[in-house]
Amino acid sequence: MLDGDVVVPGGSRYASARQLWDTRFDVLKPRAIAYCANVADVERVVRWSRSTGIHVVPRSGGHSYGGYSSGNGVVVADVSRLSGVAVSGTRATVGAGAKLIGVYAALAQHGLTIPAGSCPTVGVAGLALGGGVGYASRRFGTTADNLRQLRIVTADGELLTCDASHHPDLFWAGRGGGGGNFGIATSFTFATHPVSTVSTYSIEWPWAQAAQAVAAWQAFAPHAPDALFSVIDLIATDPSVANARAHVVSAGQYFGPESDLASLLQPLTSTGTPIRVTTSTLSYLDAVLHWAGCRDAASCTEPRSAFTAKSDYVNQPLSSAAIATLVNGVAARQGQGRGALYLDAHGGAINRVPKAATAFVHRDALFSIQYTSQGSGSAWLQALYAQMRPHVSGFAYQNYIDPKLATWAHAYYGGNLPRLRAVKRKFDPHGLFRFAQGIRP
Ligand SMILES: Cc1cc2nc3c(=O)[nH]c(=O)nc-3n(C[C@H](O)[C@H](O)[C@H](O)COP(=O)(O)OP(=O)(O)OC[C@H]3O[C@@H](n4cnc5c(N)ncnc54)[C@H](O)[C@@H]3O)c2cc1C
Numbered sequence: 001m002l003d004g005d006v007v008v009p010g011g012s013r014y015a016s017a018r019q020l021w022d023t024r025f026d027v028l029k030p031r032a033i034a035y036c037a038n039v040a041d042v043e044r045v046v047r048w049s050r051s052t053g054i055h056v057v058p059r060s061g062g063h064s065y066g067g068y069s070s071g072n073g074v075v076v077a078d079v080s081r082l083s084g085v086a087v088s089g090t091r092a093t094v095g096a097g098a099k100l101i102g103v104y105a106a107l108a109q110h111g112l113t114i115p116a117g118s119c120p121t122v123g124v125a126g127l128a129l130g131g132g133v134g135y136a137s138r139r140f141g142t143t144a145d146n147l148r149q150l151r152i153v154t155a156d157g158e159l160l161t162c163d164a165s166h167h168p169d170l171f172w173a174g175r176g177g178g179g180g181n182f183g184i185a186t187s188f189t190f191a192t193h194p195v196s197t198v199s200t201y202s203i204e205w206p207w208a209q210a211a212q213a214v215a216a217w218q219a220f221a222p223h224a225p226d227a228l229f230s231v232i233d234l235i236a237t238d239p240s241v242a243n244a245r246a247h248v249v250s251a252g253q254y255f256g257p258e259s260d261l262a263s264l265l266q267p268l269t270s271t272g273t274p275i276r277v278t279t280s281t282l283s284y285l286d287a288v289l290h291w292a293g294c295r296d297a298a299s300c301t302e303p304r305s306a307f308t309a310k311s312d313y314v315n316q317p318l319s320s321a322a323i324a325t326l327v328n329g330v331a332a333r334q335g336q337g338r339g340a341l342y343l344d345a346h347g348g349a350i351n352r353v354p355k356a357a358t359a360f361v362h363r364d365a366l367f368s369i370q371y372t373s374q375g376s377g378s379a380w381l382q383a384l385y386a387q388m389r390p391h392v393s394g395f396a397y398q399n400y401i402d403p404k405l406a407t408w409a410h411a412y413y414g415g416n417l418p419r420l421r422a423v424k425r426k427f428d429p430h431g432l433f434r435f436a437q438g439i440r441p
Contacts, residue, residue: 002044004037004081017078018070020059021121023306025067033059033076039151039159039186045077046184047157049432057435058184060097061123065309066403068180068435069126077184079125087112091148092192096125096185101288105297108285112192115140118291120300128188129179130399131360133368135253135291138229138348140193144175144360145353149189152182155432159186173423176360178398178412181420181439182427195284199258201230201265202251202278209272210234210248210327211320214343216271217250218317221345222366227255228264229348234326235340236333238374246334252345253287309372310385311400312392313346313365322391326369329384339377342370361414362395370400401437408437 007017009029017033019026031054036042049056059069059078070076082095085106092112094103101120107113115136117127124143132143140146149163150171160183162171173182205213217232224230230252237244250268254261258281262269269277282290285297294300318326326341333339346365355363362368369392373381382404396405398412409417417439424431425441 001048002034002036002041004035004041007033007035018076019304020062020064020067020070021302021304022063022065022067023304025070028067028070029072030070030074030076033078035078035081037081039082039153042077042079042153042184042186043157043159045075046153046155046432049075050155050157055434056432058125058180060125060179061099061121061127063119063122063126064179064401065307066401066435066437068401068437071435079184079186080123082186087192090192091189093187093189094124095187096123098124100124100127101292101294101297101300104285104288107192110192111194111196113195113284114143114146114190114192116143119302120292120294121302124188125185126179127399129174129177129185131176131362131397132399133344133350133397135229135287136193137350138224138345139226139255141349141353142176142360143190144358145349146190147175147188148191150174150185151187152185154183155428155430169419169423170427173359173420175358176398176416177420177423177439178401180433180435182423183433197281197283198287199254199256199261200252200280200282200287200290201254201261202249202276203265203268203274204247204249204276205272205274207246207248207331210246210330211323212272213248213250213268214318214323214326215320216268217343218314218366220267221252222347224264224345224347226348228261229253230345232343233340234330236330236336236338238338239335244335246330253291257281305374307372307374308378308381309370309400310381310402310405311371311397312369312388313362313395313397314367314369314391315365315393317366318391322388325384325387325391329387333373333377333380336380337373337375337377339373339380342372344368344370355414356416356419359413359416359420361416362397365393365395368397370397403436409439413439
């Protein structure tokens with residue numbers, strides 16, 4: 001039936017074929033995993049789902065925080081074999097199953113890039129359909145902002161080519177409306193950007209200065225020149241790590257010379273008494289590998305883990321009480337297990353796009369907060385998240401999809417939700433593509 005192949009329970013490949021990145025979802029038992037070899041296979045799987053009524057869910061990189069690219073009894077339509085990257089002039093067409101490291105490495109051969117995330121094994125489909133934020137996003141926008149054409153097989157089994165003038169409503173929804181909602185994307189054509197070298201930095205403070213560091217960072221990072229993307233991380237280390245202690249580290253990437261970066265960072269380096277300040281100049285691909293924690297592109301992976309996460313957007317500066325809540329929360333976790341807060345600066349090119357121009361509504365955030373824990377840290381994470389409710393916007397990042405978030409529809413899509421539902425009614429009126437936090441017709 002398919003040019004690709006189908007893996008079913010009982011076969012030797014089933015145990016690995018059904019795995020997502022997060023080991024918590026190893027309990028899920030799909031009915032089959034259909035490896036699509038080409039667009040025609042994707043169309044066949046969708047038509048077969050229509051005629052049999054068997055639920056099909058798309059999977060690209062398998063990094064869904066909610067496990068929504070699998071499920072008990074579903075057929076997983078795996079697009080990982082559609083992973084080509086073809087460059088034509090300033091545009092790149094990327095197969096929906098490409099992993100980010102493959103995209104970065106292929107584009108680097110042409111001296112080009114697209115803004116995307118830092119995890120090497122995230123799939124381009126899940127990332128781009130939900131937005132996509134990373135170390136080049138204050139300069140070039142979200143991954144979705146750089147999308148110029150989307151090819152997607154919709155619920156009637158037809159491949160549609162969507163852009164600003166063809167199916168513009170579906171093209172709009174495909175830029176932030178979230179994976180798994182409107183069909184199975186087969187490829188993405190992006191505007192690319194020439195890159196050569198970038199400067200990077202890392203600053204660590206003593207933990208006792210964590211609140212001071214966060215206050216200085218939030219006053220600086222969302223308002224810095226577009227060329228600088230920066231983060232600040234508050235990390236409770238795993239107790240098994242030698243000399244385990246909580247860390248506060250800011251890091252970032254600058255499209256400009258290291259000497260300029262050093263002076264630009266003065267508001268951070270003059271805060272408290274940093275333990276360590278490093279800057280370096282790297283080729284763009286080496287910077288990608290640096291953020292991914294890899295030596296080379298060929299062997300670059302993110303080890304699987306059991307991971308719980310929640311997110312917030314912060315639209316007004318955090319008060320000192322709110323910062324104290326974050327810092328004390330991480331301090332309380334230290335010694336209990338790994339837990340971390342990742343604050344990513346927005347502003348710049350991300351915030352210059354009007355909220356309704358694409359389905360990605362989060363255009364007035366100063367920064368996002370991602371709360372993460374590994375292993376048994378879920379209760380800690382939920383408690384800290386609850387304490388932060390008075391201090392944050394009520395919005396959350398759809399790519400950090402959060403099965404426990406009751407207000408998800410508003411939090412992910414805000415004022416864009418009615419239009420997303422209208423697109424859903426038009427292209428998938430019977431909800432062929434569905435999951436717990438899927439957009440309803
Ligand atoms: C370790 C880690 C690091 C991350 N880092 C970043 C980061 O730096 N920046 C950032 O913005 N995000 C980041 N993310 C979040 C990431 O963007 C989302 O988890 C994203 O949804 C993953 O996409 P995927 O294709 O790998 O996942 P999948 O699980 O394959 O898919 C995610 C969703 O999209 C759907 N989908 C998959 N393929 C298709 C398709 N072809 N057509 C339509 N729908 C499809 C799935 O059904 C599912 O609902 C990170 C996640 C992890 C786990």
